[in-house]
Amino acid sequence: MASSINLAKIEKRFGSVEVIHGIDLAIEPGEFTVFVGPSGCGKSTLLRMIAGLEDISAGELSIDGERVNEVPASKRGIAMVFQSYALYPHMNVYKNLAFGLQTAGYPKAEIEARVKKAADILQIGHLLQRRPKALSGGQRQRVAIGRAIVREPKIFLFDEPLSNLDAELRVQMRVEIAKLHQTLGSTMIYVTHDQVEAMTMADKIVVLRDGRIMQVGRPLDLYNNPANQFVAGFIGSPKMNFLKARLADSDPSRRTIEVAGRALTLERPLAARTGEPLVFGLRPEHVEARDNGASLGEASVQLVEHLGGSTVVYTSTADGQSATLLLDGQRHIRAGERLPLGFDVERAHVFGEDGRRV
Amino acid sequence: MTVHPTVWVDEVRPAAAPRRGTLRRMLARNAPGYLFLAPWLIGFFGLTLGPALVSLYLSFTNYDLLRAPDWVGAANYVRIATDDPKFAAAMRVTFIYVVLSVPLKLVFALAVAMAFNRGIRGLTVYRAIFYLPSLLGGSVAIAVLWRQLFASDGLVNMLLWKAFGIEGPSWVSNPDYSLYTLVVLSIWQFGSPMIIFLAGLRQIPTDMYEAAEIDGAGKVRQFFKITLPLLTPVVFFNAVIQTIEAFKAFTPAFIISEGTGGPINSTLFYTLYLYQEAFGFFRMGYAAALAWILLVIIALFTAFSFLSARYWVHYDD
Numbered sequence: 001m002a003s004s005i006n007l008a009k010i011e012k013r014f015g016s017v018e019v020i021h022g023i024d025l026a027i028e029p030g031e032f033t034v035f036v037g038p039s040g041c042g043k044s045t046l047l048r049m050i051a052g053l054e055d056i057s058a059g060e061l062s063i064d065g066e067r068v069n070e071v072p073a074s075k076r077g078i079a080m081v082f083q084s085y086a087l088y089p090h091m092n093v094y095k096n097l098a099f100g101l102q103t104a105g106y107p108k109a110e111i112e113a114r115v116k117k118a119a120d121i122l123q124i125g126h127l128l129q130r131r132p133k134a135l136s137g138g139q140r141q142r143v144a145i146g147r148a149i150v151r152e153p154k155i156f157l158f159d160e161p162l163s164n165l166d167a168e169l170r171v172q173m174r175v176e177i178a179k180l181h182q183t184l185g186s187t188m189i190y191v192t193h194d195q196v197e198a199m200t201m202a203d204k205i206v207v208l209r210d211g212r213i214m215q216v217g218r219p220l221d222l223y224n225n226p227a228n229q230f231v232a233g234f235i236g237s238p239k240m241n242f243l244k245a246r247l248a249d250s251d252p253s254r255r256t257i258e259v260a261g262r263a264l265t266l267e268r269p270l271a272a273r274t275g276e277p278l279v280f281g282l283r284p285e286h287v288e289a290r291d292n293g294a295s296l297g298e299a300s301v302q303l304v305e306h307l308g309g310s311t312v313v314y315t316s317t318a319d320g321q322s323a324t325l326l327l328d329g330q331r332h333i334r335a336g337e338r339l340p341l342g343f344d345v346e347r348a349h350v351f352g353e354d355g356r357r358v
Numbered sequence: 359m360t361v362h363p364t365v366w367v368d369e370v371r372p373a374a375a376p377r378r379g380t381l382r383r384m385l386a387r388n389a390p391g392y393l394f395l396a397p398w399l400i401g402f403f404g405l406t407l408g409p410a411l412v413s414l415y416l417s418f419t420n421y422d423l424l425r426a427p428d429w430v431g432a433a434n435y436v437r438i439a440t441d442d443p444k445f446a447a448a449m450r451v452t453f454i455y456v457v458l459s460v461p462l463k464l465v466f467a468l469a470v471a472m473a474f475n476r477g478i479r480g481l482t483v484y485r486a487i488f489y490l491p492s493l494l495g496g497s498v499a500i501a502v503l504w505r506q507l508f509a510s511d512g513l514v515n516m517l518l519w520k521a522f523g524i525e526g527p528s529w530v531s532n533p534d535y536s537l538y539t540l541v542v543l544s545i546w547q548f549g550s551p552m553i554i555f556l557a558g559l560r561q562i563p564t565d566m567y568e569a570a571e572i573d574g575a576g577k578v579r580q581f582f583k584i585t586l587p588l589l590t591p592v593v594f595f596n597a598v599i600q601t602i603e604a605f606k607a608f609t610p611a612f613i614i615s616e617g618t619g620g621p622i623n624s625t626l627f628y629t630l631y632l633y634q635e636a637f638g639f640f641r642m643g644y645a646a647a648l649a650w651i652l653l654v655i656i657a658l659f660t661a662f663s664f665l666s667a668r669y670w671v672h673y674d675d
């Protein structure tokens with residue numbers, strides 16, 4: 001029921017503009033893969049090439065080991081859920097679901113059975129006679145997913161399916177799609193620019209930027225070991241703090257790095273030369289408002305956000321760089337106060353000027 | 359700079375009991391507005407509504423342009439209904455023309471619009487060029503040209519002879535062909551429905567086709583299951599407009615038959631017959647009655663179209 005997908009040196013050009021630059025990626029059967037990245041990075045284009053809606057300029061796409069570059073969309077065993085839902089407005093929900101099966105010439109009884117099954121899974125049985133315009137956003141979303149389910153595809157493709165829903169419904173549908181994945185066990189590729197969706201749903205996250213893969217890995221791998229500054233900044237919320245730093249001494253016995261006017265000693269080796277400028281990365285949730293171990297010195301508080309369960313503090317370090325703290329619970333901190341910024345040096349990330357982890 | 363607030367004074371005052379001269383003052387205050395409306399008002403009352411009402415009156419008279427009209431009651435209408443073979447002939451010709459030319463023209467217009475919708479370079483230029491016939495098509499000059507082209511020794515027959523060795527008839531003076539020649543010629547004016555179809559096609563979101571493609575629908579099925587249903591509001595609009603236009607067709611038949619509606623009444627369009635009665639025989643009252651009957655027929659057709667629309671036109675709101 002589930003298929004593997006393999007992308008080998010996939011490229012896409014629109015006219016003379018290359019937007020996807022040689023992507024290599026292997027997706028295992030039944031895996032839930034999320035493509036994530038900023039707007040315009042090529043997520044949709046990549047997904048549409050897998051779907052067969054966009055020609056592949058170069059490289060090879062295979063499904064279950066067979067080259068499918070030239071296979072039409074309807075023959076690839078895929079189903080796609082569009083951001084706009086793309087429901088047929090002149091057909092009622094039943095006909096929307098049945099259209100693909102009718103096209104494929106399934107007998108009426110089988111079509112009815114499949115539509116009913118999909119409607120049951122998605123709890124849209126009572127909507128079958130309605131036109132899409134008479135449905136709420138969430139209901140349309142379900143119908144769009146239903147249209148994918150009835151085809152019993154080996155691969156589901158989702159292009160930002162939740163971006164038109166309000167925050168509450170998004171969370172709900174996110175859970176439902178995850179459940180659907182468990183129930184059906186199909187291979188799913190899900191495109192989003194929301195890193196929370198990516199983190200919560202994915203078996204495997206593919207971070208894209210400007211048509212290139214920045215990193216592939218399990219959600220926590222990306223969080224704990226970002227391969228570069230881009231991934232480090234993209235995964236996690238609030239965003240990781242990046243501070244200008246310099247490698248003061250690369251000697252293994254006193255490996256020191258200068259940041260915010262202070263010298264820190266790191267235990268692990270760094271692939272950098274003495275004097276080289278670096279970027280020092282520290283997640284807001286890993287900074288504490290007290291001196292323990294390593295410290296960035298005293299910082300002045302600029303702004304405090306009280307979220308109830310947690311408190312976000314925006315500060316400015318002694319040398320004027322900004323640093324954000326995510327503190328547990330409710331804190332009595334006011335703008336203008338001075339706070340010590342402490343952290344565990346093992347949780348720090350260090351990047352070279354070119355963004356690579358060093 | 360001085361400010362004259364006089365115009366507004368009336369409006370700020372609380373509404374008092376009606377004063378004398380209120381109407382006059384209101385007219386005076388709105389005079390510039392009416393002035394700007396004047397061309398339309400004159401046009402509508404002087405050139406449209408006025409003559410229409412006069413013609414309704416005349417249809418109950420025996421007006422002949424020369425003597426003052428005498429009231430004859432419904433006599434004109436009775437004669438049209440019971441004792442006018444030419445009326446029946448004109449009806450027949452006009453109905454055949456409408457029934458054939460409207461669908462043909464719409465199909466052709468849609469086909470051209472679909473070709474354009476594929477995204478052709480320099481689209482605007484082509485659109486303009488293809489629209490041109492619609493501007494010229496109804497003109498006298500083009501009709502004269504058609505008469506030359508489709509005459510027995512015209513260019514069309516010459517080409518037929520050269521290419522296929524077929525000796526063509528006179529397409530315009532043979533009663534078996536003349537009406538159908540006019541039907542074919544009407545297609546030439548496909549420009550305005552085509553532009554409207556094109557606008558309608560552009561409204562259909564591309565992801566609709568992508569969804570259908572994934573659903574396995576080929577081009578033909580996409581056309582009948584997606585394009586056509588989503589285009590029905592535009593089809594409906596074009597059909598109504600073109601039907602009205604076709605009922606009113608006049609110039610081509612007039613020029614090609616030189617105003618006779620011949621041969622043997624085969625191109626006697628309703629409007630042509632009406633014209634003959636009015637300006638050939640000076641039976642103005644009778645012609646006015648014919649005109650009102652045409653109006654009623656067109657109104658019935660349109661009303662029927664609107665009634666039928668709810669069964670086949672898909673509106674998205």
Ligand SMILES: Nc1ncnc2c1ncn2[C@@H]1O[C@H](COP(=O)(O)OP(=O)(O)OP(=O)(O)O)[C@@H](O)[C@H]1O
Pocket residue numbers: 014019037038039040041042043044045046193
């Ligand atoms: N049909 C097209 N013709 C030319 N360029 C295109 C076309 N489609 C996409 N592009 C370009 O390809 C790049 C990637 O677009 P794509 O839609 O894949 O981005 P995305 O990651 O899905 O962004 P978003 O999050 O905004 O949906 C963009 O720079 C875009 O301008």
Ligand SMILES: [Mg+2]
Pocket residue numbers: 043044045
């Ligand atoms: Mg996109």
